[in-house]
């Protein structure tokens with residue numbers, strides 16, 4: 624595991640929400656320890672994540688003590704844990720039986736995975752939790768709503784929530800969250816609604832930015848819905864930049880393949896088409912006209928104007944990222960990468976939808992690599 628990075632253990636990270644969250648943590652420089660039962664799926668996820676960070680993967684079932692012991696040992700060897708995400712979970716039988724008919728052996732299995740395993744994992748890693756560590760137990764609205772047919776899974780998540788509450792009271796120095804990620808288009812959701820069209824549910828990537836907000840926050844321990852997090856009094860939950868593209872397909876290729884952004888939602892209707900991508904950390908930078916023109920001069924020798932909106936994307940390698948963007952339809956505007964007066968490495972391009980885009984690598988990144 625690389626030094627100076629934080630370490631997260633995410634259970635069930637071979638697909639769905641676990642994998643989406645693991646990708647984001649990897650992009651943010653966390654070291655990862657992940658698991659899942661299916662070795663092929665776990666290998667594929669590990670290969671993808673290893674391009675971004677240090678990943679240790681252990682195949683196994685969280686309800687198996689030997690597997691949890693192996694995870695705890697890997698945590699000890701990594702030098703401590705900053706984040707435990709108890710995400711692995713099963714729905715139970717599908718179609719979902721009503722409680723009055725629920726096979727009790729199947730209910731035991733649901734409880735073994737969804738309730739006992741998360742608590743057992745907290746117990747197994749407690750000696751390795753770093754002082755600022757957070758524990759995130761992934762729950763569901765089924766824990767608090769009395770939906771018919773959700774008694775097995777829902778009651779297991781209710782138990783997990785109460786376990787989270789009580790752990791938080793008993794270990795007040797830690798942040799312990801029960802997080803409801805909202806409906807997501809995943810294998811579990813397909814199993815929950817067999818044969819139904821679930822294409823209107825958002826992909827798990829849509830829940831990730833808010834989960835990250837909780838992980839990086841100083842929010843007190845408790846239950847939170849990621850789609851309804853406490854914000855400031857205006858309740859702003861997302862800033863979405865809507866770009867009108869004359870060549871919709873070209874723009875889509877640029878953002879999906881060039882920038883590698885995951886699709887969160889898309890539609891093609893009689894009244895038009897749209898696609899929404901999720902992005903890693905998004906910030907808004909406001910410049911006065913003089914500063915904006917100065918940046919144009921630095922990056923493009925004044926041959927281009929930022930216009931009213933310019934995108935700026937942080938890249939690990941500006942030249943490699945520019946090559947990928949050009950392949951996806953972007954045009955070069957500046958001649959090459961430039962060292963800015965503030966020490967960053969920047970390059971200016973134009974997207975197929977006509978926006979100016981700056982690729983940048985902050986100076987401290989370069990120094991860390993040296």
Ligand SMILES: NC(=O)c1ccc[n+]([C@@H]2O[C@H](COP(=O)([O-])OP(=O)(O)OC[C@H]3O[C@@H](n4cnc5c(N)ncnc54)[C@H](OP(=O)(O)O)[C@@H]3O)[C@@H](O)[C@H]2O)c1
Nearest residue numbers: 635637638639640660661684685711712806807809810811
């Ligand atoms: N999807 C939704 O609409 C929704 C809504 C609310 C809450 N949630 C919660 O969100 C979390 C993620 O669900 P998801 O929708 O992403 O589900 P998913 O697509 O079924 O993914 C579940 C992940 O957990 C792994 N897993 C399952 N059982 C395991 C076990 N016993 N031991 C180790 N790994 C195991 C799976 O891999 P293997 O099968 O290979 O083990 C997979 O990587 C769950 O806690 C779920 O309850 C989901």
